Amino acid sequence: MHYGSRPARDGVLLVANGSAANGPLAYKRDLMEKNASGSVWRLEPESGARRRLAGNLAYPYGLLEEADAVVVSESWRSALTRISLTGGRNEPVLENLPAYPSRLSRGPDNAIWLSLFAPRSQLMEFVLRESRYRRRMLSEIDSEHWIAPCLRAGHAPQEPTQQGGVRQQGVLKPWAPTRSYGLVVRLDLDYRPAASLHSRANGQRHGVTSCLEIGGRLFFCSKGDGVVASCVTEGLIS
Numbered sequence: 582m583h584y585g586s587r588p589a590r591d592g593v594l595l596v597a598n599g600s601a602a603n604g605p606l607a608y609k610r611d612l613m614e615k616n617a618s619g620s621v622w623r624l625e626p627e628s629g630a631r632r633r634l635a636g637n638l639a640y641p642y643g644l645l646e647e648a649d650a651v652v653v654s655e656s657w658r659s660a661l662t663r664i665s666l667t668g669g670r671n672e673p674v675l676e677n678l679p680a681y682p683s684r685l686s687r688g689p690d691n692a693i694w695l696s697l698f699a700p701r702s703q704l705m706e707f708v709l710r711e712s713r714y715r716r717r718m719l720s721e722i723d724s725e726h727w728i729a730p731c732l733r734a735g736h737a738p739q740e741p742t743q744q745g746g747v748r749q750q751g752v753l754k755p756w757a758p759t760r761s762y763g764l765v766v767r768l769d770l771d772y773r774p775a776a777s778l779h780s781r782a783n784g785q786r787h788g789v790t791s792c793l794e795i796g797g798r799l800f801f802c803s804k805g806d807g808v809v810a811s812c813v814t815e816g817l818i819s
Contacts, residue, residue, distance in 0.1 A: 592625075592626075593623055593624060593625050593626070594623075594624040594625075594626060595621065595622070595623060595624075595634075595644050595646065595651055596621070596622045596623075596624055597619065597620075597621050597622075597638075597641040597642060597643070597644055597653060598619055598620045598621075598622065598641070599611070599619050599640045599641060599642060599656075600616055600618050600619055600640060601618040601619070601620070602614070602616050602618050603616070607724075608640070608656075608730075609724055609727055609729040609730065609731075610719065610724065611640060611657070612640070612656075612657050612709075612729060612730065613708075613709070613715055613718070613719055613727065613729055614719075615657075615709065616639070616640075616657070617637050617638060617639040617640075617657065617658075618636075618637070618638075619636075619637075619638035619639065619640050619641040619655075620633055620634075620635060620636040620637075620638060620641070621633070621634045621635045621638065621641055621644065621651060621653055621664055622634060623666075634651065634664055634666065635653075635664045635671060638653065638655055638662070639655045639656065639657035639658040640655060640656040640657045641653045641654065641655055641656075642654045642655075642656050642682065642683045642684060643682065643683055643684035643685040643695070643696070643791075644684075644685065645685040645686070645687065645693065647663070649665065649666050649667055650663050650664060650665050650666055651663070651664045651666065652664075652674055652685065652772075654682035654683060654684070654685060654695070655682075656681045656682055656683065656698075657681070658676075659676070659677060659678040659679075659680070659681060659682065659701060660673060660674075660675060660676040660677070660678060660682075661673070661674040661675040661676075661678075661682065661685075661695075661772060662674060674772050675768070675772050675773075678697065678701075679697075679700065679701055680697035680698070680699060680700045680701055680762065680764050681697060681698055681699050681700075681701065681730055682695055682696070682697050682698075683696040683697065683698045683789070683790045683791065684696050684790060684791040684792070686791070686792060686793045686794070688767075688794040688814075689794065691770060692767060692768065692769055692770060692775070693767070693768040693769075693770075693772065694765060694766075694767055694768075694792045694793070694794060694799065695765070695766045695767075695768055696764075696765055696789045696790055696791050696792050696801065696802075697762075697764040697765070697766065697789065698730070698732060698788050698789060698790050698804070698805075699730035699731060699732065699760075699761060699762065699788065700730075700759065700760075700761070700762040700764070701730075702758065702760075704728055704741075705728060705729065705730065708728045708729075725737065725739075725740065726739050726740055726741060727741075728741050730760075731760050731761050731788075731805075732761060732787060732788025732790075732804050732805030733761050733787050733788055733805030733806060734759060734760035734761040734787075735753070735760075735761070740760070741760070752783075753782055753783045754782065754783065755781040755782055755783045755784070756781065756782065757782040757783075758782070759781070759782035761787040761788060761805055762779070762780065762781070762782070762784075762787055763778075763779065763780025763781075763784055763786040763787045763788070763789050763803060763805075764777065764778070764779055764780075764789060765777065765778045765789055765792050765799070765801055766778075767817060776817040778799070778812065778817075780803070785803075785806055786801075786803040786805075786806055786808070786810055787803060787805035787806055788803060788804045788805025788806065789801050789802065789803055789804070789805075790802050790804045794814060797813060797814055797815060798811045798812065798813055798814065799811060799812055799813075799814050
């Protein structure tokens, strides 16, 4: 299982369980199996009481508390979804993102930072539609070489490539198609994209899974490259 958690204002924990079928290291399999078995829970640490707020979610990863709702990033739907805490229906907040979203956080001005850990591509969307090919890929090929999202590409000669996403005369162009990427998006109070930070195909900050703005700097975890880095936010915020 993959867990993401966030303390709520009333002292409880909001927990995202990414998948009921696969563990965190099998996130590629969870997408390739087209699962939607994730859930969001409300846990009370003192009493141990727990309540499921929503189920049948497509790999819930990040959580953001609102007054009477929780906004969750559903990685495999490439979308943000609002879950009512009072029993109402779930509703879309932001859909058709160009990458798979991970964690969310609020800045000092209450605007939202959204991390996205891997890019979508036409090739991956095609494989998701080809059931026979996908089943053979899962059963016959090592998961490191699947046509699937990854946190860092370019380290193994056996991995799949696509069009310009290979080195030409020893150089990888920054705008080349790539299996991994670094992307953080700043959303306004209405969850509309307002600014973004990119580590492109030839960058060294891929697979961003979380970020947090503190003291005029944005700290972010690049899991693909195994580092925690930061950048100034001045100039991004108008």
